[in-house]
Amino acid sequence: MTDVGAVIARVHREEWARVVATLARRIGDLDIAEEMAAEAFATAVERWPADGVPPNPGAWLTTTANRKAIDRLRREVRREEKHQEAMMLAGTDAPEPVGVIDDDRLRLVFTCCHPALAMETRIALTLRMVGGLTVAEIARAFLVQEPAMGQRITRAKAKIKAAHIPYRVPDREDLPARVSGVLAVLYLIFNEGYLASDPDRAIRADLTAEAIRLTRLVRELLPDDGEVTGLLALMLLTEARRPARVSAGGDLVALDEQDRGAWDRELIAEGHALVRARLATGRAPGRYQVLAAISAVHTDAADARDTDWSQVLALYDLLVRLDPSPIVRLNRAVAVAELDGPQVALAEVDGLPLGGYHPFHATRADLLRRLGRRDEARAAYDRAIALAGNNAEKVELTQRRDRLR
Known part of the structure; x- marks a missing residue:
């Protein structure tokens, strides 16, 4: 039972967003998609210990959630409408177009980051629907109370429903208007992985890896967007330090005390190359590009004592002009x-x-x-x-x- 429980927990981390994305694409209702995905996982908790874990857990969960959604629609809509919805859910029609984004999770990220929602609301909703983060985890990321964050997410889904905002594949022209929210979401997912709010887990490598994967996909869509490249560089340079960040005993190790020989040199080289490529353009950098440049200075030093602090401070002075938040000023200090x-x-x-x-x-x-x-x-x-x-x-x-x- 313990082993099956661990498998279910892992599958939840890996498949939650995919199941929600598939359902949302088919039925156009985020609330129902989330509820049916949750019911599918609850069914797995009941059945897998006795029946065994299926060969393809993600497909099993998606099929189960689809069936539950069909049952719900049959209960809630009129007879004519319910057959149309059931046929759509059963996949009897031609496959839906996926547009310029063929990754379910990334498509759901862009969809939740709809311009009709306030930026903070877009980010919170996407972290919940795509990242699978709990309301408590999201509240910590925003430095607000959990009940307030829960209300914010509930209102966002209600607005999408009341305003008839469609769950549709974003067109290429939609991407620039949504990309800032998407990058903020991916950065927060990465940060949750790099220092988990779960008290008993120092890091969540699954979240950092997924954030990097999705950011790579965004860069493929928008290769000329400097902030996309900057965020990817920042993630790579931060992830490169992860092998030295936790001691053998499971304790966190501060940057100035880390064994730099354990850092991932391949990720550092890739991150540095991205930073240099952006600098070579001569264009004014954005927030993520400056953060990546700061991380590049830190990872360029063979020893903490070799850090070029004058360059770090100059970069923070630039960052304060872009983002004069108290947290940036704290880091500058x-x-x-x-x-x-x-x-x-x-x-x-x-x-x-x-x-x-x-x-x-x-x-x-x-x-x-x-x-x-x-x-x-x-x-x-x-x-x-x-x-x-x-x-x-x-x-x-x-x-x-x-x-x-």
Whole structure:
């Protein structure tokens, strides 16, 4: 039973978005697609332990969800309409056109990122429908309360239904208007994989791999979009560090303490090549391109002490002009500390409205430690530990706090 449970959990991660996408494409209703996919997985939980895992779990789940959707439509619509819907679901008509996007998941990403929805709503809805993230995980990504995020997602699906926004294959001319939301979604999915909000899992390699795969597909569709290339480079350079990011004991390892010999040099080379290609165009970079360039500087240093902090700070100055958010300013302060000292950096950090954000307190704690203010540093570490959602991260912060003794 335990083994089957693990298989179901893995299949859920791998197949959830595909099942939802297939249903949504056929019935044009995101609510029903999500509900029927959930019922199919619930059926799997009941039957697979006794019947065994089917040879093709994804196909089994899609077929089961289709049948449940047909049954629901038969109950809810008039006789004439129900036969039309049932025939469509049964696949008796010619296959639907897939347009310029032939990947179910990526098509669902572009569909959920409809311009009629506010940007944050597009992102939240897509993370739920495509990424399979829970409402709690999405709420953490947006730094909001879970009930508020649940209401936001519910309202988004209701608006799609009330406004008769069609679930249709996006045309090529639709892509530029939707790509910014798509990139934001893929970045958040990647970040959830790189530091999971699940307390018991430090990382989720399945999510980082899927985010990279989908971003590669977006780049094939929009090869001249600098931000698409920038995001792919950023993901590759970040993913390259993953082998050194978790210790043998399962603890997170900070960037300056990682074994750089364990980094994936192939991914680094690819990421650096993408960054150089964008720089060669001479065009003004966007947010993801600047973030990728910062990551390129870090991964170019053979040792943490060799990091070109002046270049990092210059890039953060550019990023602040593009995105003057408190989180960007917090990250910039880390570079300031390396060049101008922790006292200057602390003055900048203390003015940021990030009291509920645990990296804010972790950064303050490190600056206070470097200034010799150990009691204040310990209190800041305590606050960071209390706010951190991942157990591996809590362990790392606890170890840093305990070194103060």
